[in-house]
Amino acid sequence: MAGYKRYRKDSPVSYALGITLTFELLRFQPDKVTRVYIHSGMKEGETLDKLRSLCRDAGIEMVQTDKIFHVLSQKENCYVIGEFTKYEGQLEKTASHIVLVNPSNAGNMGTIMRSALGFGLNQMAIIRPAVDAFDPKVVRASMGAIFSTNFVYFEDFDEYQAQFGERELFPFMLDAKKSLHEIRPQGTFSLLFGNEATGLPDRFAQIGTSVIIPHSNRIDSLNLPIAASIAMYETTKQQFES
Amino acid sequence: MAGYKRYRKDSPVSYALGITLTFELLRFQPDKVTRVYIHSGMKEGETLDKLRSLCRDAGIEMVQTDKIFHVLSQKENCYVIGEFTKYEGQLEKTASHIVLVNPSNAGNMGTIMRSALGFGLNQMAIIRPAVDAFDPKVVRASMGAIFSTNFVYFEDFDEYQAQFGERELFPFMLDAKKSLHEIRPQGTFSLLFGNEATGLPDRFAQIGTSVIIPHSNRIDSLNLPIAASIAMYETTKQQFES
Numbered sequence: 001m002a003g004y005k006r007y008r009k010d011s012p013v014s015y016a017l018g019i020t021l022t023f024e025l026l027r028f029q030p031d032k033v034t035r036v037y038i039h040s041g042m043k044e045g046e047t048l049d050k051l052r053s054l055c056r057d058a059g060i061e062m063v064q065t066d067k068i069f070h071v072l073s074q075k076e077n078c079y080v081i082g083e084f085t086k087y088e089g090q091l092e093k094t095a096s097h098i099v100l101v102n103p104s105n106a107g108n109m110g111t112i113m114r115s116a117l118g119f120g121l122n123q124m125a126i127i128r129p130a131v132d133a134f135d136p137k138v139v140r141a142s143m144g145a146i147f148s149t150n151f152v153y154f155e156d157f158d159e160y161q162a163q164f165g166e167r168e169l170f171p172f173m174l175d176a177k178k179s180l181h182e183i184r185p186q187g188t189f190s191l192l193f194g195n196e197a198t199g200l201p202d203r204f205a206q207i208g209t210s211v212i213i214p215h216s217n218r219i220d221s222l223n224l225p226i227a228a229s230i231a232m233y234e235t236t237k238q239q240f241e242s
Numbered sequence: 243m244a245g246y247k248r249y250r251k252d253s254p255v256s257y258a259l260g261i262t263l264t265f266e267l268l269r270f271q272p273d274k275v276t277r278v279y280i281h282s283g284m285k286e287g288e289t290l291d292k293l294r295s296l297c298r299d300a301g302i303e304m305v306q307t308d309k310i311f312h313v314l315s316q317k318e319n320c321y322v323i324g325e326f327t328k329y330e331g332q333l334e335k336t337a338s339h340i341v342l343v344n345p346s347n348a349g350n351m352g353t354i355m356r357s358a359l360g361f362g363l364n365q366m367a368i369i370r371p372a373v374d375a376f377d378p379k380v381v382r383a384s385m386g387a388i389f390s391t392n393f394v395y396f397e398d399f400d401e402y403q404a405q406f407g408e409r410e411l412f413p414f415m416l417d418a419k420k421s422l423h424e425i426r427p428q429g430t431f432s433l434l435f436g437n438e439a440t441g442l443p444d445r446f447a448q449i450g451t452s453v454i455i456p457h458s459n460r461i462d463s464l465n466l467p468i469a470a471s472i473a474m475y476e477t478t479k480q481q482f483e484s
Contacts, residue, residue: 115468118457148460181479213475214482215360218390226357226471229464233455233472237423240456 004068007136013083014134016144017073019047022082024144026054032084036062039069042079051080072136086134089150091123093164096188096235098228101127101157101204102195109133110141111225117145119232120239124151125160125190161207164190169208172231173200174221176210180234183211191231196224246310249378255325256376258386259315261289264324265296266386272300274326280306284321293322314378328376331392333365335406338430338477340470343369343399343446344437351375352383353467359387361474362481366393367402367432403449406432411450414473415442416463418454422476425453433473438466 007014013034016025025033036055042048055062068081091097098116103109109131116122122145126133130153139146154160161169168189192207194200199221204210213222213230222230249256255276258267267275278297284290297304310323333339340358345351351373358364364387368375372395381388396402403411410431434449436442441463446452455464455472463469 111465111468114461115464118461118464120458120460122460143461145461179482181482214479216362216482218362218364219356219360219385219387222357222360222471223353226353226468229468230472230475233475237456240421240423240458 004071006071009132009135013085014139015072015136016082016084016139017075017136018078018140019051019080021139021144022051022080023054024147025082025084026051026058026060028144028147029084029087030058030060032087033058033060033082034085035083036060037068037081037083038062038064039079040064040066089152091125091150091152091164094188095123096121096167096185097123097125097164097190098232099125099127099157099160099190099192100130101192101200102198103130103193103224105196105224106131106135106137107141108196108223108225110138110143110146112228113138113142113149113151114145115225115229115232117148119229119236121191121232121236122149124149125164126151126153127157127160128153128155157204170211170231170235171200171204171207172211172213172227173204174212175202175205176212177205178209178211180211180213180231183209183235185235189235191228191235193224193228193231246313248313251374251377255327256381257314257378258324258326258381259317259378260320260382261293261322263381263386264293264322266389267324267326268293268296268300268302270386270389271326271329272302274329275300275302275324276327277325278302278304279310279323279325280304281311281321282306282308331394333367333392333394333406336430337365338363338409338427339365339367339406339432340474341367341369341399341402341432341434342372343434343442344440345372345435345466347438347466348373348377348379349383350438350465350467352380352385352388354470355380355384355391355393356387357467357471357474359390361471361478363433363474363478364391366391367406368393368395369399369402370395370397412453412473412477413442413446413449414453414455414469415446416454417444417447418452419447420451420453422453422455422473425451425477427477431477433470433477435466435470435473
């Protein structure tokens with residue numbers, strides 16, 4: 001216990017930094033929580049009482065220490081850290097998916113998880129090489145949505161396609177067959193997005209129906225979480241019509 | 243010249259950090275460029291030749307120095323900085339606008355400018371208190387879109403409304419009259435977005451037609467650049483239909 005270490009990709013645990021994220025963790029993945037750390041700057045009051053009560057009910061150890069905060073958090077107002085064991089998700093054949101091919105930015109991945117949960121698309125396939133979804137930066141950017149997201153890593157797209165290819169596949173790329181306005185997914189579908197810098201490889205133009213989000217030639221492309229969110233909005237909006 | 247200072251809001255100049263941003267600056271605001279700084283790590287070659295030629299044609303001084311890079315840039319691979327005089331934009335009555343009410347995050351503002359340029363909405367009103375649009379963080383997040391964006395600050399929303407209120411106003415808020423799917427702006431319009439943490443004040447529900455982007459109750463809200471980009475996509479997409 002003496003030496004706390006920086007988060008590493010191969011560590012068996014990860015962390016929710018801050019009280020809000022820790023509450024999300026306790027709410028949606030209580031079985032995975034291994035410990036909750038409290039900083040000496042955390043004030044007594046209703047919030048801490050509520051946290052104590054949740055931890056007691058779930059049998060989770062609370063540890064008072066400032067050391068781990070120096071190692072894990074650069075933010076001044078982080079007084080609670082939730083430690084949790086990493087876990088494996090599972091994708092459903094009957095659910096629509098987001099497929100991130102070689103995503104490289106942790107903040108973007110978290111932001112996409114948050115939007116995806118908002119649009120009811122909380123099943124995510126991640127094709128390697130890819131950023132580590134349990135990186136605390138992903139957890140933070142997701143604002144806790146990661147704890148309600150089923151995500152699974154695949155070694156390559158072929159592995160994903162072998163398991164889940166019998167559905168409508170929509171790779172998003174600049175050189176595409178259809179514009180986003182034109183597609184109306186009927187059944188179960190997957191929205192495919194490439195790497196931030198390089199997009200999807202050309203061969204994805206031969207997979208399913210390639211789609212572009214039309215925009216002016218004044219910008220090269222939309223940023224990844226924005227493109228993914230617009231795509232999710234457009235393909236799910238009939239569900240939200242009142 | 244001896245002491246370079248960190249960027250400040252009240253400084254008369256700001257900076258484009260990096261070669262790509264500096265090319266965007268030289269392309270879209272050549273008259274505003276006061277100086278271009280070159281780091282000793284910048285390699286000779288086509289890119290530097292092109293930069294030299296652009297600066298020579300525009301009568302812009304190039305300065306070889308590493309000092310300003312230590313002060314302004316944390317990135318390792320930043321070898322060029324474009325310095326420019328801040329300038330005032332102008333909004334057109336006949337153009338649709340983005341209105342940011344009390345935006346507080348520089349990265350978000352730049353990301354919104356990039357999307358807005360992509361959707362042909364590069365006129366932006368910014369209601370104080372607000373982040374400084376010329377902050378190099380905004381410039382960077384905009385990926386240069388700021389140099390093609392007309393933005394104007396207003397002391398309060400009333401000042402904006404007095405000048406531009408005779409158009410369709412769409413305040414985006416969670417407690418809204420219409421969902422985004424239902425609105426079809428016919429003429430000139432403005433899309434209004436509130437602060438990242440607090441959204442638009444309640445009184446905006448009485449202004450124009452308030453709009454919500456429907457999403458599940460699993461998230462509190464979409465993040466600001468994403469909400470703004472979805473709104474821009476939906477309200478301009480007929481223009482991009484082929």
